Amino acid sequence: MQIIDISADTERAFFSCLHLEEPEDLESTAHSKNWYAEHKDKGYKAQVLILDDGTIVGKCHYIPIEHSPFVGRDLLAILCITVWPYEHHVGDQRHRGYGRFMLNHVEQYARSSGFKGVVTWAMDWHWNPVSFYEHMGYSRVDAEDKVVVVWKQFCEDAEPPRLLRLDEVPSEGREKVRVVVADNQWCDCNMKLMKAREAIEGIEHLVEYTEVEPPCCNRIIHLGYVGGVFLDGKVYRPYQLLDNAEDLREEIVRLHERKRQ
8 A cells, every 4th residue: 555645546535535436526625626726835745545456545634834723833734634434435444554554654754854743633532533643652732622632742842732723703793694614625525615605595695604714824713613614603513514504504594583583
């Protein structure tokens, strides 16, 4: 097996978060492709893990910390390491050492490139569990609710990183429902963004709608919610994938009706 930079032959797997069993959602992947184009000359590495038979079973991407959702310097930030986790398509590929293989690969790149350590984020629950990184020698250095920032330092003068937090919470709209979407452009499915756009179709007159753009330091981003949809200043269904636009639309309508009472 090998880890390679994405190419014309592999970019669909990368930008679709390995979902090759489905047609590509061009609207969704366009955002990640734009982010890639803007950052590939800034040290951003987008790669896939390919087995000897050509099957793509994982992906990883990482970037210098100044372009990431973390605060620090001289560190390489891992945005995501993913191994295909489902039974369909190529079958569950977890627990076969692929995650460790990719993490070791990233660390070797960081050392050879002169970084003083590696930082990433994980969760104190079943998805992206922090225990994986702790097992690989990473230490907790910051946390916000379920999200934990971990790092591995390579030299004594490396400075601990921290999580980039909200500068301010979106405010409540007066007559309309204020909908603010802060999905991560480097997250390949952009699910929250896509579902928010779908949810407001036909009820545009009820909302003040804003999509907050990168770079991270100039946008609302909070890894505790892995991006998010804010309705009148409150996060809608944090820690959940938004796979149903109708539920979101109903919540917007409910909030608007409450304003009229």
